[in-house]
Amino acid sequence: MATRIPQEFIDEVTSKTNIVDVVSKYVQLKKSGKNLFGLCPFHEERTPSFSVAEDKQIFHCFSCGRGGNVFKFIMEIESKSFPESVIEVAQMGNIPVPDQYQATTQYQNSDSRVLLKMYSDAAKLYSHILLKTENGTQALKYLNNRDLGNDLIETFNIGYAPSNNDLLLQFFKGRDVSEDVLRKSGLFAENQEGQLFDRFRDRVMIPITDESGNIVAFSGRVLDKNASTAKYLNSPETSIFNKGKTLFNLSNAKKEIREKSNVILFEGFMDVISAYKAGVTNGVASMGTSLTDDQLYTLSRLTNQINVCYDGDDPGVEATYRALTQLNDDRFTYGVISIPDKKDPDEYIRSEGAEKFQNLTNNGVQTPISFILNYFKRNYNLNNEHDQLEFLNQSLHEIVKLQSPVEVDMYVSRVADEMGVSKEAINKELDTLRRQLAIKEPANNYKNIQQKALDQVTSSVKPKYDRLEKSERYLLYWAINFPEVRVNLKGDGFQFVHQSYQRIFDNLLSYVESDDVEEEINISDFMNVLDNDDKNLLADLEMMNMPDEYNDQEIDDYISNIKNSSLEDQIKEINQQLKKAAMVGDNKLQLDLTKQLINVRRILSN
Incomplete structure (x- = not known):
């Protein structure tokens, strides 16, 4: 059982942590004014509305409303409890974490927590078998022959699942994992009699992690490339694994992706691992043939440049071309790293060495149009006039998409030189093609304009507050940031109308008393005593564009607006009753209500 984490340790972690460093592991932040902005990691958006205030050590999304301190951020993005986030x-x-504070995840918790623990334990078992037992000897030899040393094996937590049918099954049954959870885990298959057996057998096991580094799935590779079974066997989707949202090695690569301002997309897991061994550590691989919208959005929070590095053989070139035709998200620019001599990245690294591969990935990035023109050339005999015209026609349909006049001129010159045709003739063909495409442009433009308008509206919508709630928001802000305002409100027995503001105010008074705080409140620390909704609200308040000082008249007006709100509600209610009395012709009731209205208005005016 883990010991409760004391406040002293929480304070230490808070004081030694900069929220910008933590959030930057998940979001590409850019300075704008005094705060930093990026795309929100909690919902999809095109216009950055996620803000981090470094001076207050808090975050807030102006679109979805989430907000809080660094612990709340980790709780939200990694689905962790508060102690786990600390x-x-x-x-x-x-920061060293004493053993007695380490949170222990029990199998009796939610399904997702159970599965995360199971996959972590399974990875440890497979790793032990590979590195510490005779059963793993052949698999370890296979990996070593592929230049994967023990350090790299341990970095990627690679293991081996032996040929036993029920090794893992018995392992978890010995830990009292229920039959229902075993079936949900994806670690086991079922025979015709409904009996479970280990899904992965006699395979090198490559763990697949989520963005936070939690193992959520496996990819098992056969040792014998001539085996009749599938070369790779991947985990099925579960409550913790969605292949359309997962990118292999993202948790390891995030830091390097941000620092290099680009990500390299490889075809296979072993290519990623080999590249990592060669010092190219910003590589990832998708779980399928193309990147999904979810995967692209995840990458867009880290970089705006995607470089495709697939195999150099014919199928790899075809796959690269398909990838480029599908990668049309305007949040990114794209590049291609072509592997020479029809090799795959792993083969190239082993034959040419790490330094050459690093040079290729740093200095050998082609533009998509350059790759596509070379790809077209593969399909035509350019000594044949018919093929020449077909190649020229296909090339022009790609060049016409370019926006930069310099790029257009450069590739027009290239095609002209290769075809032995004048630039003037090619430019005339381009002009004709532009006019043809312009006929279809209005419909496309209208669609684009609609989408941009929708993006602008959804990203800039701000809640509208009536006079009462505006007064509450501003008054609470000043009470948090100026001790004399909160002391005045406390002495006056003041009450906010909306319970959410009152809860924060009550917690503020308790926080000040318990910590003997008299001067400036540490907003990040104060958030630890609030529930999630109130943390969101407090972050919203603290992100308001407010002046440095208040004036007394302003405070008096806010207090007056809030105190008089009940009288204003009474006036609204009396007016509604007056209308009903007039409709039924009840003169006596109208007279009584009018007297009440005059009386309430007199009280309000005083």
Whole structure:
């Protein structure tokens, strides 16, 4: 059982952590004014509405409303409890965590937590078998022959699942995992009699992690390339694994992706691992043949440049071309890293060495149009006039998509030189093609304009508050940031109308008393005593564009607006009753209501 984390340790982690460093592991942040902005990691958006205030150590999304301190961020993005998030943040900052504070995840928790623990335990078992037992000897030899040393094997937590049918099954049954959970885990298959057996047998096991580094699935590779069974066997989708949202090696590559401002997309897991061994550590691989919208959105929070590095053989070139035709998301620019001599990245690294591969990935990036023109050339005999015209026609349909006049001129010159045709003739053909395409442009433009308008509306919608709630928001802000305002409100027995503001105010008074705080409140620390909804609200308040000082008249007006709100509600109610009395012709009731209205208005005016 883990010991409750004391406040002293939470304070230490808070004081030694910069929220910008933590959030930057998940979001590409850019400075704008005094805060930093990026795409929100909690919902999809095109216009950045996610803000981090470094001076207050808080975050807030103006679109979805989430907000809080660094612990709340980790709780939200990694679905962790508060104690787990404290430990996670501490580990990110290399702050030693005493063993007695380590949170232990029990199998009796939610399904997702159970599965995460199961996959973690399974990975440890497979790793032990590979590195520490005779059963793993052949698999270890296979990996070593592919230049994967033990350090790299341990970095990627690679293991081996032996040929036993029920090794893992018995392992978890010995830990009292229920039959229902075993079936949900994806670690087991079922025979015709409904009996479970290990899904992965006699395979090198490559763990697949989520963005936070939790193992959520496996990819098992056969040792014998001539085997009749599938070369790779991947885990099925579960409550913790969605292949359309997962990118292999993203958790390891995030830091390098941000620093290099690009990500390299490989075809296979072994290519990613080999590239990592060669010092190219910003590589990922998708779980399918193309990137999904979810995967692209995840990458868009880290970089705006995607470089495709698939195999150099004919199928790899075809796959690269398909990828480029599908990668049309305007949040990115794209490049192609072509592997020479029809090799795959792993083969190239082993034959040419790490330094050459690094040079290729750093200095050998082609533009998509350059790759596509070379791809077209593969399909035509350019000594044949018919093929020449077909190649020219296809090339022009790609060049016409370019926006930069310099790029257009450069590739027109290239095609003209290769075809032995004048630039003038090609430019005339381009002009004709532009006019043909312009006929279809209005419909496309209208669609694009609609989408841009929708993006602008959805990203800039801000809630509208009536006079009462505006007064509450501003008054609470000043009470949080100026001790004399909260002391005045407390002494006056003041009450907010909306319960959410009152809860924050009550917690503020308790926080000040318990911590003997008299001057400036540490907003990030104060958030730890609030529930999630109130953290969101407090982050919203603290992100308001407010002046440095208040004036007394302003405070008096806010208090007056809030105190008089009940009288204003009474006036609205009396007016509604007056209308009903007039409709039924009840003169006596109208007279009584009019007297009440005059009386309430007199009280309000005083």
